[in-house]
Amino acid sequence: MKRRNILYTVLAVALVAVIVLVGVTYIKSDGYINVIPSGVKALMAVDFKKLGDVNIDEFKDCGVDFSRKSYLFETADGSIGLVAAVDSEDDVDKWIGSLSKSGKASALSERKGYKFAVVYDNFLLGYSSSALLVMGPAVGDEHAQLQRRMVKYLSSDKDAVSESPLYQRLSSMEGQLVLVARADALPDKFVTPLTLGAPKGTSPERLCIAASMELDGGCLEVISHTFSFDKNIDAAIRKSLSNLKPFGDKFLPTISSDNLLTIACGVKGDRFVEMLRANESLRTMLMGINTTIDIDKMLRGVEGDMLVAVPSLSDDSLPISILAEAKDVSWMEDVAYWKKSCPAGSRIEDAGMNTWRITGKQFNAWFGVADGGLLYVVPTQEAVGTIGEKSSSPLSPEVLSKVKGSRFVAILSIGSAAKQKPELSVISSFLPELKTIVFKMKSEE
16 A cells, blocks of 8 residues: 555656646746737747858857747837847856947846846847847937836736737748738838738728748748738738739849839739729829829729839839830820829920820829830839830849749849948848848738
8 A cells, every 4th residue: 555655656746747847848938938018019930940041140159049939029119129038047148248348238237136238229138047138229218117118028927929919820820030010010111012902991000911931042032911800801901912913024024133122013904003092102102193194094004014113212202113014005195185284393295205204393204105015104214215125133033933923022122222221231240141032922821
């Protein structure tokens, strides 16, 4: 009987040990995630194990466990945060100490059992034995307020992000980098094309973007999907995006790798115009030029491939180029009337065979039809002479293969973006080989 009791006791102790071990393992692998507040507007997971080309030498011995995913997030007030698993708190201490000696971080301080330092001037870093949290930007007196928030995040799991709809969606996705964000968390110029297809009047906070990303040499491919947790809005988006057609290869050689942003899609004009009309941002962007020429009628005649190129970030004019296969160009018969009815401050004048120049307070462009069926709108007269010609700076074969056959794709040049916004050069510090980002929109899941 005693031997039996001893056996049961041993088994019970072993069972408790297993439960404790499983519990500790769970906390070690997942507990750091719940440092992220549940009310975030954007959440990205980064799997460093799959990102072989990322330069993290500077963080090699920083105490962070790069074998587990790190998370970037944006809070409701626009603060940016990063959460990572801690592998060695002592190594984090040493890393902060080395940053402090080189002037990149303040000396360590402690608040309610958590260690803090200001890093790279405007970001606050706090950590425990299991999680590292970086938030900002914040300056001066804002540090104290932000530190109080971070203590709350580091010490509480009541506001667990793992229970939020955004995280639930994120955890079902695969990729080197995966993102789920509310549309209102992203910059207007970035999110505008990605919300194409949403019903008219839909507010940005009711739309979400889900994206998985894969780095392939010098190209980051982003497969995005616009959706809504509102079933009616989600169904309308799916139906609308199904109207887009696969992009062919006719215009592929004309795309310049120097363009800041190029959008390519296959469209049927009348359906595409309805999608544009439902999109508040795109409708506002075209409103100025549409009071002088009937851009809606011009686009209704399009059937086939269409390119929209944005060469710069300028807000002072409309520096875009449009090239599209046009089935109906009967709008040319209306140009004479457009000339006579131009609003004050704008003008249309002849600029060659089937070519006109339009000027106004916020636009200066040439438009017309080339080779009988190529509709174009370009920002310079020189560009008129090269309509449909092969670009002198074509896209690489790897990028072209990702563009062809897509229903909607946006191509972003990292080099051009960094030239216009030098602060974006930080991307090259981590991804030195990255040249191009290709955003591909899925019409359905």
